[in-house]
Amino acid sequence: MHIAASLLSADFLNLQTSLERVRGVDFFHIDVMDGHFVPNLTFGPCVLKDLHRVFNTPLDIHLMVENPLFFVDLYKDLQPTFITLHIENTPHLHRSVHYIKSLGIKAGVSLNPATPLCGLDYIVQDLDLVLLMSVNPGFGGQSFLPFILDKLKAFKTRFPHYQGVLEVDGGINANNAPLLRACGANMLVVGNYLFTHSDPTQALCKLRS
Ligand code: DX5
Ligand code: ZN
DSSP states (O other): OEEEEEGGGSOGGGHHHHHHTTTTSSEEEEEEEBSSSSSOBOOOHHHHHHHHHHOOOOEEEEEESSSHHHHHHHHGGGOOSEEEEEGGGOTTHHHHHHHHHHTTOEEEEEEOTTSOGGGGTTTGGGOSEEEEESSOTTOSSOOOOTTHHHHHHHHHHHOTTOOSEEEEESSOOTTTHHHHHHTTOOEEEESHHHHTOSOHHHHHHHHHO
16 A cells, blocks of 8 residues: 655645655655635645755645646656546546656546546546545545545446556545555545644554554
């Protein structure tokens, strides 16, 4: 089970110290928000460039924006491992996924909680990562939506040959992590639970076990 720490829940006034506490994670999950697709704004490439100088933790970029290809170009020089687009907001999904891959970056597609899985039918074979949102995107610290467990099971049934990353994002903690794993998730995005924990190393162990 891979764990990605969502920087949205870090202490922005003490970013370096905050990230040092979660150094053991597999990825830094970067929520890019534009105030249009979701009602919130986050950090831009300058912050991430500075972060990249200090940490060599691989990046998992989650674009919650309109005009996602513009943002792909803004972030591509950081050489992230993954860039994930939202299916609801990407009209030319096949072209966009292949553009990301042409940059040597792994491509993901994310679905909001209420978005049906059928939109993946003709693209899933090209994906490195599928991200199922377990909250409505825009904010950290929201409650996990339990019906996502059924959606995960439905994904495994619908796409039995999918070999890529199956990531879940939103409201994840040590209680629901084992359920997510049992339903087939192999990468969890964790924000609030990890950054507010008194012992993040212990929290990570719990999430992984
Ligand atoms: C929500 C973001 C998530 C969020 C996760 O729009 O995509 O990555 O920050 O944080 P928690 O774990 O606090 O729900
Ligand atoms: Zn996210």
